[in-house]
Amino acid sequence: METTLHGPSLPNSGNSRQPWVYAAWLDSIFILSPPFLALACIALFPQVFINGNSSVNVAWWVILVLFIDVAHVYATIYRTYFDRATLAARPRVFLLVPLCAWLVGVGLYICGPLVFWRVLAYLAVYHFIRQQYGFLRIYSRKEKQSKPAQLLDNLTIYATTIYPLLYWHVKGPFVFNWFVEGDFFYWPLQLVLPVANVMYIALLVAYVIKEVVSSIKEKAFNIPKQLLVLGTGMSWYFGIVYFKGDLTFTLLNIISHGIPYMALIWVHGRKQYYQPSSSKGFLKHIFSNYGIVLFLGIIAVLAFVEEGLWDGFVWREHTQFFSVFQSLPVLEDNLWMAVVVPLLAIPQITHYVLDGFIWRMKKDHYNWKSATIG
Secondary structure (H helix, E strand, O other): OOOEOOOOOOOOOOOOOOOOOOOHHHHHHHHHOHHHHHHHHHHHOHHHHOOOOOOOOHHHHHHHHHHHHHHHHHHHHHOOOOOHHHHHHOHHHHHHHHHHHHHHHHHHHHHOHHHHHHHHHHHHHHHHHHHHHHHHHHHOOOOOOOHHHHHHHHHHHHHHHHHHHHHHHHHOOOOOOOOOOOOOOOOOOOOHHHHHHHHHHHHHHHHHHHHHHHHHHHOOOOHHHHHHHHHHHHHHHHHHHHOOOHHHHHHHHHHHHHHHHHHHHHHHHHHHHOOOOOOOOHHHHHOOOOOHHHHHHHHHHHHHHHHHHHHHHHHOOOOOOOHHHOOOOOOOOHHHHHHHHHHHOHHHHHHHHHOOOHHHOOOOOOOEOOOOOO
């Protein structure tokens, strides 16, 4: 996700000096507040999230994993395969990425199921980290900073995610995993953490001092940027280092990532397709005032079908919820697993890969580099 926008202002964006992506209300509710709301839920209901009941039951799995995590993957289709202009700009890319994802996945699975899941887990981690960096660059786009100041910003947002991951790799395994048990490497090098602790704290202190000095000098305080950095740091630290619970990690990890991503896709679609001058079409209805129902409904159905196929062919963990898929044969043959598992993972892998550059295509009409909306 890159930091470039171009074209007319979004509706309701206003003339505030704050670098909102769309408007203060939307950014605050759907992009910046999710980690804080998740932490508030944990604090208000510790008996649900902490005190011995922190497993992800079916209800929580449906809400968090199915309708947020998996659904947000499919939100990418509004920005890619449903977007004629984007699809026409790079047709080979959008054809070859899922094909290559499947072929590479088959090769990895043949090397071993854990090899496949491990590579997928680290690809997902990279994707999650880069999303926070992308939002940081968006919210910093109006700032006139020196290169050292920009570097400190980048190091800080990376540290808020990488430090908890380093802690996980040193102190793990925990009761939770990214995808499957053992998908992370673990290095019990205890001497690494004291050094990492000092570096992490020093970096955060340096960032705070830099921002205070900058705010006094410029007589301006970048609210969304600071909320993004704070929310990222708190969600990753509390989700991994502090609570170490399955439900708390899942809640903080998915809420903080999936909802902001869907909001960004919605903002892009509103700007592109819900304008008086834009042509009529499917996406204009999707991004109309009442199209949010279609927007969420379509990706929810796609998520349900994908997870139903996973449950029918592979997991058999939520058989009652996916009863319609239970007539499918459970795959036990390694060769069939090597073919079908990467096939089912294509939407996820495609989402990770395409999201790395769809926001920065040179011919894209929604180019974040030159934008000054908000």
